[in-house]
Amino acid sequence: MSQQYPALLVVVPLLSAMIISIAGWVNKRWCFPIAVAALGVAACSSVGLLLQVLDQGKVIYLMGGWPPPMGIAYYIDHLNGLVLPVVSIVALLNLIAAKKSIEQQFPDKIGPFYSLYVLMVAGLLGIVATGDAFNLYVLLEIAALTGYGLLAMGEERAPLATLNYLYMGTIGACFYLLGVGYLYIVTGSLNMVDIAGILPDLYQSKAVLAAFIICMVGVWLKMAFFPLHAWLPNAYTYASSAATGLIAPLVTKVMIYVMIRLMLTVFTPAFVFSFLNVSDAIVWLAVIAIVTGGVLALAERDLKKMLAYIIVAEVGYMVGGAWLGNRDGMTGAILHIVNDALMTLCVFLVVGNIVYKVKSYAFENLQGLFRKMPFTMGAFVIGAMSIIGVPPTCGFFSKWYLITGAIAAGHYAFMAALLFSSLVSVVLFFRVFEICFHEPFSDNHGHDHHSEAMDEAPLSMLVPLLIVAATLIVVGLYTGVIVNQIIQFAIPASLV
Amino acid sequence: METIETITSIKPLLAVLISLLVVPILVSSRTPNVREAWTFVAAIAKFLLVISMLPVVLNGAEIVYTVAEVLPGVAIKFRVDAFGMLFALVSSSLWIVTTIYSIGYMRGLKEHSQTRYFCYFALALSATIGVAFSANLLTMYLFYEMLSFATYPLVTHHQDREARSSGRKYLLYIVGTSIAFVLPAMMISYSLAGTLEFSGQGFLAGTSSKEVTILLLVLFLFGFAKAGIMPFHSWLPAAMVAPTPVSALLHAVAVVKVGVFSIVRVLTGVFGTDLLLSLNLGTFIVYLASFTILVGSLIALSQDGLKRRLAFSTIAQLSYIVLGVGLLSPKGITGGVVHIAMHAFGKITLFMCAGAIFVATGKKNISEMVGIGRRMPITMTAFFIASLSIIGLPPCGGFLSKWYLVLGSLEAHQMPILFVLLTSSLLNAAYFMPIVYKAFFCTPQEAMFENTVQEAPLFCVVPLVITAIISIILFFYPQPFFRLADIMVRNITGM
Numbered sequence: 001m002s003q004q005y006p007a008l009l010v011v012v013p014l015l016s017a018m019i020i021s022i023a024g025w026v027n028k029r030w031c032f033p034i035a036v037a038a039l040g041v042a043a044c045s046s047v048g049l050l051l052q053v054l055d056q057g058k059v060i061y062l063m064g065g066w067p068p069p070m071g072i073a074y075y076i077d078h079l080n081g082l083v084l085p086v087v088s089i090v091a092l093l094n095l096i097a098a099k100k101s102i103e104q105q106f107p108d109k110i111g112p113f114y115s116l117y118v119l120m121v122a123g124l125l126g127i128v129a130t131g132d133a134f135n136l137y138v139l140l141e142i143a144a145l146t147g148y149g150l151l152a153m154g155e156e157r158a159p160l161a162t163l164n165y166l167y168m169g170t171i172g173a174c175f176y177l178l179g180v181g182y183l184y185i186v187t188g189s190l191n192m193v194d195i196a197g198i199l200p201d202l203y204q205s206k207a208v209l210a211a212f213i214i215c216m217v218g219v220w221l222k223m224a225f226f227p228l229h230a231w232l233p234n235a236y237t238y239a240s241s242a243a244t245g246l247i248a249p250l251v252t253k254v255m256i257y258v259m260i261r262l263m264l265t266v267f268t269p270a271f272v273f274s275f276l277n278v279s280d281a282i283v284w285l286a287v288i289a290i291v292t293g294g295v296l297a298l299a300e301r302d303l304k305k306m307l308a309y310i311i312v313a314e315v316g317y318m319v320g321g322a323w324l325g326n327r328d329g330m331t332g333a334i335l336h337i338v339n340d341a342l343m344t345l346c347v348f349l350v351v352g353n354i355v356y357k358v359k360s361y362a363f364e365n366l367q368g369l370f371r372k373m374p375f376t377m378g379a380f381v382i383g384a385m386s387i388i389g390v391p392p393t394c395g396f397f398s399k400w401y402l403i404t405g406a407i408a409a410g411h412y413a414f415m416a417a418l419l420f421s422s423l424v425s426v427v428l429f430f431r432v433f434e435i436c437f438h439e440p441f442s443d444n445h446g447h448d449h450h451s452e453a454m455d456e457a458p459l460s461m462l463v464p465l466l467i468v469a470a471t472l473i474v475v476g477l478y479t480g481v482i483v484n485q486i487i488q489f490a491i492p493a494s495l496v
Numbered sequence: 497m498e499t500i501e502t503i504t505s506i507k508p509l510l511a512v513l514i515s516l517l518v519v520p521i522l523v524s525s526r527t528p529n530v531r532e533a534w535t536f537v538a539a540i541a542k543f544l545l546v547i548s549m550l551p552v553v554l555n556g557a558e559i560v561y562t563v564a565e566v567l568p569g570v571a572i573k574f575r576v577d578a579f580g581m582l583f584a585l586v587s588s589s590l591w592i593v594t595t596i597y598s599i600g601y602m603r604g605l606k607e608h609s610q611t612r613y614f615c616y617f618a619l620a621l622s623a624t625i626g627v628a629f630s631a632n633l634l635t636m637y638l639f640y641e642m643l644s645f646a647t648y649p650l651v652t653h654h655q656d657r658e659a660r661s662s663g664r665k666y667l668l669y670i671v672g673t674s675i676a677f678v679l680p681a682m683m684i685s686y687s688l689a690g691t692l693e694f695s696g697q698g699f700l701a702g703t704s705s706k707e708v709t710i711l712l713l714v715l716f717l718f719g720f721a722k723a724g725i726m727p728f729h730s731w732l733p734a735a736m737v738a739p740t741p742v743s744a745l746l747h748a749v750a751v752v753k754v755g756v757f758s759i760v761r762v763l764t765g766v767f768g769t770d771l772l773l774s775l776n777l778g779t780f781i782v783y784l785a786s787f788t789i790l791v792g793s794l795i796a797l798s799q800d801g802l803k804r805r806l807a808f809s810t811i812a813q814l815s816y817i818v819l820g821v822g823l824l825s826p827k828g829i830t831g832g833v834v835h836i837a838m839h840a841f842g843k844i845t846l847f848m849c850a851g852a853i854f855v856a857t858g859k860k861n862i863s864e865m866v867g868i869g870r871r872m873p874i875t876m877t878a879f880f881i882a883s884l885s886i887i888g889l890p891p892c893g894g895f896l897s898k899w900y901l902v903l904g905s906l907e908a909h910q911m912p913i914l915f916v917l918l919t920s921s922l923l924n925a926a927y928f929m930p931i932v933y934k935a936f937f938c939t940p941q942e943a944m945f946e947n948t949v950q951e952a953p954l955f956c957v958v959p960l961v962i963t964a965i966i967s968i969i970l971f972f973y974p975q976p977f978f979r980l981a982d983i984m985v986r987n988i989t990g991m
Contacts, residue, residue: 381645389675390645391638397566400683407687415680422675430667438652438660477572480565 002052005045006061006074006129009084010139012041013122017115024111031114032099038118039092042125046084053081054485060131068132068191075131075193079264079334079490082482083128083257086338090249090345091121097349097464098242100457101356105240106153113153117246120146124254133180133266134190136258137173140222144169147251150243151235161234168221168231175218182211183266192266199267203275212267212276216259223255225315226289233296233308241352244304249344252311253337256318260333263322269495273325280411286320287417289313294424303361304351306428307344310387313421314340320414321402327495329405334487335479336398339386342472343395346383349465350376353457369436372455375462377436379469384429386472389422394476401483500696500987501557508561508574508629511545511584512639514538515591515618515625522615532599535614539595542621543588546581550976553581556983560631570692572638575631578983579764579833583757584628585976586840587750591621593959594745597848600955601741604855613653613739619646624750627757633682633692633766636758637674640720643754644670647746651738662734669721669731677719681712685766694761696987698768706775709767713777716762717784722755723818724811726788733807740851743803748810748843753836756817760833764988769824778908781822785815786916793923800861802850805927806843812920813839813886819913820901826989828904830981835897837977841967842885842894848960849879852952857945862931867943869935872951876935878964883928885967888921893970896978 016038023030052059053076061074076084095117102113123143130136148169152162184190186207187198202208217228224232232252236244263272273279293313300306318340321333351361353376358365370377386395399418406415456462475482518538525531549559559576566572576584598617602610623646626639644667652663686692688703700709721728732752736743746752763772763781772778792812799805816839820832852875853859853868869876885892888899898917905913934942951957970977 385645390641391634392566392572400567403680403683404687407683415683419676419680422679423672426667426671426675430664434660434664437649438655438657441656477564477566480567480571483568 002048003061005049005052006059006076007063008045009042009049009088009129010122010126012045013038013118013125017119017122020118021111021115024115028110031111035095035114035118036092039088039095039121042121043085043088043092046088046125049076050081050085052076053078057489069189069194072135073131073191074129076129077490078486079261080128080257082334082486082490083254083337084125086341087124087128087250087254088121090341091117091124091246093464093468094242094245094249094345094349097352097461098245100461101240101352102242104356105242109153113150113242116146116149117242120150120246124250127254128257131192132190133183133192133195137177137180140173140176143251143254144173144222147247151239151247153243154239156238157234158238161231161238165231165235168228172218172221175214175221177218179211179213179215179218182207182214186211192261195266196268199271203271209276212262212271215262219255219259219262220319223252223259223315223319224312225319226285226292226312229289229293229312229315232312233305236308236311237302237305241348241355245345245348245352248308248311248348249341252315253341256315256322256333256337259319260322260330264330264490264492264495269325269492273495279323279325282323283320283409283411283414286316286323287413289316289319290417290421294421294428297428298424301363303354303363303366303432306432307347307351310425310428311344314344314387317399317402317418317421320417321405324405324409324411324414325495326405326408327491328401328408330491330495331483331487332398332401332403332405334490335401335483338482339394339398339472339475342468342475343383343386343393346379346465346468346472347387349461349468350380350383353461353465356457356461357455363432363435366432366435367439370433373457374454375456375466379465381433382469382472384425384433386476388425388429392476393472394479395472397476397479502575503552503557503559504561505549505559506561507545507549508559508576509563511542511549511588512574512622512626512629514542514545514622516622519615519618522611522618525611528603528610531611531614532595535595535618536592538618539588539592539621542625543592546584546588546625549576550581550585552576553578553983554976554979567634569690570632570634570686572635573631574629574635575694576629578980578987579757579761580628580630582833582977582980582984583753583836584625586837587621587624587628587753590745590749590840590844590963593962594741594844596955597744597851597959598741600953600957600959601739601851601855604953604956605739607653607739609653612649616646616649617742617745620650620746620750622646624754627754630694630761632694633685633762636761637678637682640678640722640754640758641671641674643751644674644722647742647751650742650746651735653739653742654737659737662737665734666731669728673719673721673728677715681715681719684708685712694765696765696768698764698766698771700766701768701771709771709775710777713767713772713780716766717759717781720755720758720762722751723759724752724755724788724814725784725818726791726811729788729792729811732811733804736801736803736807740803740847740854743807744844744847744851747807748847749840752810752814753840756814756836759818760821763821764829769988773824778822778824779910782819782910782913785819785822786913788812788815789819789916789920790923793920793927797923797927800863802853802860802862802865802931803847805862806846806850809886809924809927810843812924813843816898816901820897820904823901823904823908823910823913825904825907826985827900827907829985829988830978831897831900831902831904833981833984834900834974834977835894838885838893838897838967838970841963841970842882842892845878845882845960845963845967846886848956848963849875849882852956852960855956856950856952864944865931866934867938867945869932870943870947871945871949873949874951874957874961876932878960879935880932881964882967883924883932887924887928891971892967893974894967895971896974
């Protein structure tokens, strides 16, 4: 059984997605338990895999027993060993929290929704687990197509925003495919480890350079790295809270993982940092991404879009950290994949709860929320602290590594951008908190603030949220363990 | 220098957490009496925990406890040394007094959201003790930020427009400077020295160039804006919109003292006195502080709002502490450090008097307080005693710390500073004494109050009498604070 974790991870959700869509025809009430069970199995397998990786170093699984380079190999090391549990657990928690809001928003589409949801998670997990560059493309498309479907089920403007995303996302995926094609022409292999072994002799080849650039641009498009971010804010804002709760924390982070995987395993640091001389320029792009993301977020007057722009800035954190070209920066980027997934989930679950109760996420409708929804707002404060980067929440520690990396690389603009982003986040979140805390204003020094009755979201939404909020602090305190036991081994020794 | 004996114990962690742990109880308490009883339990337990560590520290040992190693070479770690103990003693003992006062004040004014108020108060105290017991810069930063955010709901308690704009200013100054200045300074120090652990002689010596050291010093001095060094002081008068017990404990004792405590800690534990002496940076610190002292006192003269006058007085007095440590001489450091305690007891009395006057008469401005001594004789007598302490006259504790500051400036051969200290004392007298004079000695035509004695509720009056009496007692028995200061000075100068 424990040898089959990599297969269970992807196959169980994949099959369950089909079962759910059939079950949806028979009885809608069956869909949710099946989905939870499927993602539960995936979560357990991913944790089991992580433990195996910690124990043995790496896990290689041959799909159907076919050896590479012909067959597809799933290749789990410390890098994706860390990302897999994050993806599966975030997806599971959001699924549980989403139940009520799905029933409220699309009572007639429950079956298709869960089916797409679980299929998408299968795609995301596959992307992270696979060791095959072409298989990655296939799974990328699975995740993307289901993602379009999920995002389009939303407000009136959702389909149009998603169409925009669909164009950009498809172009991104095509770029990636094209890059893989070049690599295949040059190396004759699609297996990542295999390619990495063949490439060093071919570093001078223009085709390899082209493959790398095309792959990177494709991946950047998919992760909404500035200036390729334009599709993200609208697509995320107008979708349902259940869908954004899955997609906002995970899709960009999984794409960051793909980028780091390409940089570290496929093309190797020797090629990326020593042979190519572009790190500096890309870190500058990241600086611009961070600053622009922050400033655009400031201009927004509704909560969800503001958070969407924060994601754009956060993508800048991770791309910049990865391209600093040193160990601290890379550690920060990988750690931030984990932390950002968790804190984005936290704030989007908060939005979900607010939308469930208030039916709006515009600033002016958030008045008095501290009184009405104290637990949700408490979790929101913790999530905000993490995004601002206040210790002991986890966001502080990844920022710490990113800044240490920036200092070590002498890239002070990146450090300044990170600090600027923290300051902007303080303004962003406290602007919201002020509305929730002070308004509606009453006269007479607040003495006649009548205690409005508490009107919290249902427990099934609240409990996952509180778990995530607590996790933000726990993960922060265990940063030392995560870095020393896992991330340290995820980065090749050649990167210092 | 002999090595310092260290003892591992969980007590510091408990002392920090105890007020955090009662928060759920406070929230779920059904009646105000139960809630406030639990606040008392927490306050007294915290004080006893702190006290129980005192003998060890007085013997020259230190208590350490590591929570988790979060970054290579940097842990969330507590260390109880003499300086931290001194600060923890002051703030935990005053929490008890302030709790009594809060009950009188909040009930007297029928304030809303009292549960929230007591919860965040408890949180703020956790953070304060956390700062006091921090073993390294990261832990200190953690609790420093926690204090900033925990006090925001207290400062903006009234939830009206004025509270919102003041709260904005408060956060902008406090959090803005800590993220923009302290955080990068901390990271640069870490990348230079590879550690953030406070040590007797600092960890920066020998790792950074002169220019970088000066840059770091400036970043740290202004970054800890809670200390109110000009030009980053104006959050303090703005924060006076808070209910008076908040101003009393947090803005005369906890928050602002956390600021100066952090500065002193960084000057001694990160830079080290030798490094500062060798680069002659003490002079810079001293003159920066002198400027704040004189300008702060001058502005205080012109304020009519009693709490605002006290706020500017606080800004000036805080810089005494920075000045004392900036002198870098043993007596100067002793004076500065002991001033943390002396000023705390004096200033909290003054704030509580201001609050008592507000509760009893609704008056906030000094010009409306003519003849108030006849109506509230006890309160105004306490006010008089406390202002003597702040001015630095016997028989009050404030005299001793100022005396040491004067000795310190002589020891450091800084004659201009002597002049600054004396001028400031005169200014202090000039902005306090007229209040007291007008309160007691006015013609019957001037008097704005009737001659009947009518004090604020007992819960308000008792605490301020206690702290006023302690201010006097500290003149005769200042030993615990001086002994702690001596141990600290011995550790950091090696003498």
